[in-house]
Amino acid sequence: MNFTETAKRARRGRGANNTELKSFIAAAGAILMWSFTALLTVKLPDVPSLFLTGATLFLGGLVSLPWMRAWTWNIRFILAGTVAVFFYELFLYTALRASPCIECNMINYLWPLLIVLLSPLFDSRVRLKWFHIAGGFIGFAGAVIAIYNPSGGISTVFYWGYLLALAAAIIWAFYSLYMKRFGNISAWTMGLVCLISGTLALIGSAIAGETVRLSRADGLIIGLIGIGPLGLSFCLWNYAMRNADPRKIGTFSYLAPVLSTFWLSLGTGRALDVGLVIALILVVLGAILGRR
Secondary structure, eight states: OOHHHHHHHHHHHHHHHHHHHHHHHHHHHHHHHHTTHHHHHHTOTTSOHHHHHHHHHHHHHHTTGGGGGGOOOOHHHHHHHHHHHHHHHHHHHHHHHHSOHHHHHHHHTTHHHHHHHHHHHHOTTOOOOHHHHHHHHHHHHHHHHHTEETTTEEOSTTHHHHHHHHHHHHHHHHHHHHGGGOTTOOTTHHHHHHHHHHHHHHHHHHHHTOOOOOOHHHHHHHHHHHHIIIIIHHHHHHHHHHHSOHHHHHHHHTHHHHHHHHHHHHHHOOOOOHHHHHHHHHHHHHHHHHTO
């Protein structure tokens, strides 16, 4: 092998390492933004879920307008993204207001573990081993403990919100894995996806006749959710998932429930009891074990 070929290989190696590093930074940024979503959402108890979904997604899509020339007009990607983002946000917003927010938040954050368990469906080279299965059982055990009421078992009063939170987790896991099929899609295309899904949600809100009354504080919070967790974060996550191994990117994911639960506890003034702490540890432990 001559010097020129060696230099070319070295440059390719450095380029791959730089791309992976950028992917990890992008994933960390997205997860940090997402960790504030639940807290900001519970601060809007009187804003209808469908309108909130439309307003935040539409604002999130506006973030990408300066880079609209980079949008990739792939119909399958846009359609899948629109459906996934729409229902994920709608289900999550509804769940956080219908049931205890900390418990719903933990159930929603089963999605990092679900990414591991569902990977074989999208990549035939991936094989689940015993520690992946064990991680799944541990994570789901944590979710069950989170919604367990010592005086009466699992509370049926809030089951609707719990089911929606689980549905949101499943949707996001499937979507995150499905994105790997579109390696040539610009990350900024997520802005277009958000604009389309946000517009559809606002139309649905108008058809449903939702009554919307916003204070200045409500408008500020909606703007923060739209620009951060639903704007820049989607673009960052899309970039990370397409340019690195989803299982490696998932090593950051277990920080999301920890940070989000901490912000919720701090922001709502609700102390974490022993059961919730154990549940959180199990959810995070399951995710870590599943990432081995």
